[in-house]
Amino acid sequence: MKRVGLLTSGGDCQALNATMRGVVKGLSSNVDELEVYGFMNGYKGLIYGDYRLLTSRDFSGILTKGGTILGSSRQPFKLMREPDEKGLDKVAAMKQNYYKLRLDCLVILGGNGTQKTANLLREEGLNIIHLPKTIDNDIWGTDMTFGFYSAVNIATEAIDCIHTTAASHNRVFIVEVMGHKVGWLTLYAGIAGGADIILIPEIPYDIKKVIAAIDRRTQAGKGFTILAVAEGAISKQDAKLSKKEYKKKLSEKKYPSVAYELAEQIREANGPEVRITVPGHTQRGGSPCPYDRVLSTRIGVTAADLIMKEEYGYMVGIVNGKMKKVPLGEVSGRLKMVDPKDQIIQEAKLMGISFGD
Numbered sequence: 001m002k003r004v005g006l007l008t009s010g011g012d013c014q015a016l017n018a019t020m021r022g023v024v025k026g027l028s029s030n031v032d033e034l035e036v037y038g039f040m041n042g043y044k045g046l047i048y049g050d051y052r053l054l055t056s057r058d059f060s061g062i063l064t065k066g067g068t069i070l071g072s073s074r075q076p077f078k079l080m081r082e083p084d085e086k087g088l089d090k091v092a093a094m095k096q097n098y099y100k101l102r103l104d105c106l107v108i109l110g111g112n113g114t115q116k117t118a119n120l121l122r123e124e125g126l127n128i129i130h131l132p133k134t135i136d137n138d139i140w141g142t143d144m145t146f147g148f149y150s151a152v153n154i155a156t157e158a159i160d161c162i163h164t165t166a167a168s169h170n171r172v173f174i175v176e177v178m179g180h181k182v183g184w185l186t187l188y189a190g191i192a193g194g195a196d197i198i199l200i201p202e203i204p205y206d207i208k209k210v211i212a213a214i215d216r217r218t219q220a221g222k223g224f225t226i227l228a229v230a231e232g233a234i235s236k237q238d239a240k241l242s243k244k245e246y247k248k249k250l251s252e253k254k255y256p257s258v259a260y261e262l263a264e265q266i267r268e269a270n271g272p273e274v275r276i277t278v279p280g281h282t283q284r285g286g287s288p289c290p291y292d293r294v295l296s297t298r299i300g301v302t303a304a305d306l307i308m309k310e311e312y313g314y315m316v317g318i319v320n321g322k323m324k325k326v327p328l329g330e331v332s333g334r335l336k337m338v339d340p341k342d343q344i345i346q347e348a349k350l351m352g353i354s355f356g357d
């Protein structure tokens with residue numbers, strides 16, 4: 001008899017259900033007796049003992065279903081060691097629920113913060129497998145996270161739609177793309193959508209260079225310009241600020257987000273009409289794209305294989321097209337950022353895309 005716990009934590013994304021389906025189908029066809037416990041709403045369910053015994057029915061028909069059948073929540077890693085409002089020791093409570101159910105292992109689907117808590121639980125002696133979920137693609141040790149390509153599709157579609165209206169009205173459009181502190185999503189959607197300017201956190205921009213790039217297009221007779229801007233994009237000036245100073249600037253909330261600051265600066269400089277589009281959480285919604293369905297199924301089945309072999313303490317990633325088990329302790333707490341010297345950046349520059357640097 002194998003007893004496996006499942007939980008999905010942090011911001012959701014499109015292929016969470018597809019991944020859990022992969023884990024459970026992979027196990028069911030190889031293990032005679034299996035009990036799967038789903039913890040509700042991320043680590044909350046594990047802390048407060050909110051779980052459900054799941055059956056194969058729960059995993060049927062969910063390959064294409066976005067969101068997560070288990071629900072999710074954000075439980076910051078930095079607060080995990082702090083007692084809750086009622087003085088409950090969260091780590092002890094999580095361990096207690098794990099042992100109470102006599103789990104063989106806990107499969108945790110989530111991003112960077114989730115991974116840190118997964119690693120903490122590993123250090124506390126639990127059998128853990130982490131599966132890399134996020135539209136941000138910022139998890140170290142895997143080339144790709146599930147959710148990323150589905151979000152690229154949505155952000156690209158947003159840029160595609162903006163293209164036609166931008167051209168009709170001869171306007172400058174800023175499309176602000178998610179991605180937290182990294183630029184993967186903006187870079188891929190920007191290139192796929194034919195953006196003229198791409199601004200990402202890893203390459204701080206000079207506003208004068210951004211405006212010059214718009215002017216060059218205008219002089220070349222192109223009436224419109226499209227900027228794909230990461231929500232975490234930062235100017236060269238702001239990049240010089242200390243963390244504390246930058247946080248203070250953001251907390252003053254002069255602008256709702258970086259797109260609005262840029263829009264004002266562009267308007268002030270040369271007066272073109274500027275519009276902002278923020279696709280926001282639509283980027284995390286809807287069905288997983290075919291690539292993510294395949295990736296998440298592979299990741300899920302590989303996790304099942306590890307469980308059958310009783311190999312724990314790993315994240316399952318994809319490296320050069322092959323599934324790889326990566327020791328959690330080696331990747332936890334590391335962020336995978338875009339390398340400004342990466343080939344893809346050089347190629348984009350060669351074809352005239354400005355990064356404002």
Ligand code: F6P
Pocket residue numbers: 011074111134135136178179180231284
């Ligand atoms: O990590 C995924 C992500 O969508 C980021 O791209 C974004 O910054 C953040 O989550 C938004 O978080 P929330 O859903 O809590 O607003």
